Amino acid sequence: MTTASVTTDINIGPFKIPSNGQNMIMNNYAQRNNLVVELAIPEPLMSNALVTVQWLHNERKLSRIILCSIHQLPVSQDRIEKLLSNMEDVEFHFALEGISGKGRNFLLECIKEAKIFMNSQTIDSTKTTWLDLYNMMQKNNKK
Amino acid sequence: MDLYKELVHGKGYAVFSIENMQIFEKLRDSFIAKINISNGSEKNIDVVRKAIAKMSKAEINKSMINLLTFTNLSEMMINSCPKLVETLCGKELFIQRRAHTIINVPGEGQAKQWTHYEMISGISPYSYVIWAPLHDLEDHGGVYYIDQKESSEIMKKEEASGLVNGPMVLNMMQHQKPTRLKFGQAIIFNPFVLHGNVSFNSKFARIACNVRFQSYNEPLLQKNSDYLKYYRLP
Numbered sequence: 001m002t003t004a005s006v007t008t009d010i011n012i013g014p015f016k017i018p019s020n021g022q023n024m025i026m027n028n029y030a031q032r033n034n035l036v037v038e039l040a041i042p043e044p045l046m047s048n049a050l051v052t053v054q055w056l057h058n059e060r061k062l063s064r065i066i067l068c069s070i071h072q073l074p075v076s077q078d079r080i081e082k083l084l085s086n087m088e089d090v091e092f093h094f095a096l097e098g099i100s101g102k103g104r105n106f107l108l109e110c111i112k113e114a115k116i117f118m119n120s121q122t123i124d125s126t127k128t129t130w131l132d133l134y135n136m137m138q139k140n141n142k143k
Numbered sequence: 144m145d146l147y148k149e150l151v152h153g154k155g156y157a158v159f160s161i162e163n164m165q166i167f168e169k170l171r172d173s174f175i176a177k178i179n180i181s182n183g184s185e186k187n188i189d190v191v192r193k194a195i196a197k198m199s200k201a202e203i204n205k206s207m208i209n210l211l212t213f214t215n216l217s218e219m220m221i222n223s224c225p226k227l228v229e230t231l232c233g234k235e236l237f238i239q240r241r242a243h244t245i246i247n248v249p250g251e252g253q254a255k256q257w258t259h260y261e262m263i264s265g266i267s268p269y270s271y272v273i274w275a276p277l278h279d280l281e282d283h284g285g286v287y288y289i290d291q292k293e294s295s296e297i298m299k300k301e302e303a304s305g306l307v308n309g310p311m312v313l314n315m316m317q318h319q320k321p322t323r324l325k326f327g328q329a330i331i332f333n334p335f336v337l338h339g340n341v342s343f344n345s346k347f348a349r350i351a352c353n354v355r356f357q358s359y360n361e362p363l364l365q366k367n368s369d370y371l372k373y374y375r376l377p
Contacts, residue, residue: 013367013368014363014368015369069369070368071368096368096369097368097369097372113368114368116373117363117367117371117373120359120362121361121362122363122367123267123362123363123364125364125365129302130262130298130302130307131299133262133268133364134268134295134335137269137334137335138151138152140268140269140361
């Protein structure tokens with residue numbers, strides 16, 4: 001029964017976090033939640049399938065895994081299904097969102113929430129100014 | 144008063160009455176239970192405030208860790224004023240994942256929040272902030288607000304000189320008078336309104352909560368799933 005932390009590509013949904021930063025975030029989360037990380041799993045860049053994690057789960061029987069964010073979960077349906085069927089019994093922790101849980105429904109809710117955020121519009125803060133932002137607020141149409 | 148006009152084109156902030164006091168009183172009682180500061184058998188907000196006013200900063204920080212279990216504070220704040228929230232943003236929202244509880248201790252030399260815009264944290268310009276004390280505010284322990292006209296003029300001057308929250312803003316703490324409120328009143332403001340708090344004298348600490356929210360249909364800025372969550376009003 002092992003607790004593992006998982007690093008992935010630097011691009012995590014809307015965030016850009018280098019792997020040493022990911023480790024700092026997950027280790028801090030573990031410390032705050034009295035968890036002891038016994039295994040650090042590096043997933044390859046440019047993949048969100050979490051295949052290495054699933055392969056290691058078969059070998060090592062992971063009981064708990066820590067990820068930085070819900071945005072590291074797979075997006076395509078076939079990969080989601082594989083993850084759900086292989087890792088339903090594993091407790092997932094997402095450090096940035098500060099949420100944790102286990103089972104198909106929990107993971108599906110997390111995937112749904114990640115999708116909601118990825119589908120929402122985002123203002124590029126590198127291409128705007130304070131005055132632009134202020135004008136956006138002033139031109140806001142009441143919903 | 145048209146709240147939307149006041150917030151977007153008027154002063155930028157407004158005092159309002161909490162709609163659902165049952166939920167808000169439950170919120171206050173949950174805070175008292177979760178912070179778990181034992182001081183005899185009587186437990187009410189003033190007993191907690193008085194006890195906190197005598198505690199060291201380290202003791203207060205330690206007690207505040209107990210509030211990590213207050214995971215539904217955001218929802219409770221939003222559900223205390225659902226009509227107001229719906230009027231401004233509709234039913235589908237992004238709300239702060241974990242609303243803040245802020246404790247201010249009386250006396251000179253205690254930590255205070257310097258003047259700032261909420262925008263500096265990276266929330267969307269389409270966000271609103273609700274700030275609500277958990278008791279009457281009868282002293283200067285509350286928050287002062289600088290109306291939008293003055294706030295935006297300062298922002299424009301600062302932007303022209305390449306600064307954000309520079310000395311012009313940081314030096315605004317002098318001579319400010321925080322708004323006095325009754326328990327059950329709150330302030331809503333847009334993220335461009337400058338605000339802060341000052342030192343105050345009292346036997347009681349000041350305890351307040353705040354929550355940020357925006358319409359699900361408006362764009363985000365830098366805050367994402369790390370700070371916000373999707374929420375649909377009942």
